[in-house]
Amino acid sequence: MSYLSKLAASALVFCFLQPLAVVADEGEARLRPIGEVPINDLIQDTQYSSDDPDRVTLVWWLPDEFWEVSFAGDPTMTEEGTAEILDLVSEYTVAIFVDGKMGPFGGVRFVPPAQLRSQVKLMSAAGEVLLPLGDEDISQDMILLIGGMRPVLENMLGPMGENMAFAVFPRKDSKGQIIADASKAGSFEMGLGNEKFPVQTPLPSLLSVKSCGTCEREYRGDYSYCPYDRAELQHAE
Numbered sequence: 001m002s003y004l005s006k007l008a009a010s011a012l013v014f015c016f017l018q019p020l021a022v023v024a025d026e027g028e029a030r031l032r033p034i035g036e037v038p039i040n041d042l043i044q045d046t047q048y049s050s051d052d053p054d055r056v057t058l059v060w061w062l063p064d065e066f067w068e069v070s071f072a073g074d075p076t077m078t079e080e081g082t083a084e085i086l087d088l089v090s091e092y093t094v095a096i097f098v099d100g101k102m103g104p105f106g107g108v109r110f111v112p113p114a115q116l117r118s119q120v121k122l123m124s125a126a127g128e129v130l131l132p133l134g135d136e137d138i139s140q141d142m143i144l145l146i147g148g149m150r151p152v153l154e155n156m157l158g159p160m161g162e163n164m165a166f167a168v169f170p171r172k173d174s175k176g177q178i179i180a181d182a183s184k185a186g187s188f189e190m191g192l193g194n195e196k197f198p199v200q201t202p203l204p205s206l207l208s209v210k211s212c213g214t215c216e217r218e219y220r221g222d223y224s225y226c227p228y229d230r231a232e233l234q235h236a237e
Helices: 002-016 039-046 064-072 079-089 113-117 140-157
Strands: 055-062 092-102 108-110 120-123 165-170 186-192 195-201
Touching: 039 055, 039 064, 055 186, 055 195, 064 079, 079 140, 092 113, 092 120, 092 186, 113 165, 120 165, 140 165
Parallel strands: none
Antiparallel strands: 055 092, 092 108, 092 165, 120 186, 186 195
């Protein structure tokens, strides 16, 4: 299916992306139209890795906007098809985990997905710990969606794709609060073993572009000042 191929192509990008230093914007967030969000930037904002040089670790949050952006430029996806998938994924918080240890000659021994899934969790902003849902608590359509993605990622990424553990968490905590919303101010943590990966929202890639009135350079929406002349940035109208 074409939309799965698009997701797989997007997934491949994470191997080459590096973190981007930004200046946090504490002002009011202004979102850009979903069709203008660069998929590479969104992937960069939602993927995290360990600082341990002897490990190959990936923690990847798949917010609703990831699916929206992935489908936005796909002519094979109808509005009805996109809406159906968005309705489906919006019931959950979805993440992918990969963990492996580097060998002396560069080979990687990955933790099997079933074992890895027992080591992952989410921590809400209020400190509540949430574990992945069991298959009995996940809709059959969601299970089929993940099942459709898995072989494509395996073909694209080889052993890393084969050892990706999909984890489906609740959408809300025990108090009915949404755990992770990419477009609103908030925070949560993804945990893998003893490591924690904090996430701050809104994601920079979702914010409208800003520009410098002095040098006319454009920046992502989480910049406050131009790093060249320190002029305060303004949202492009």
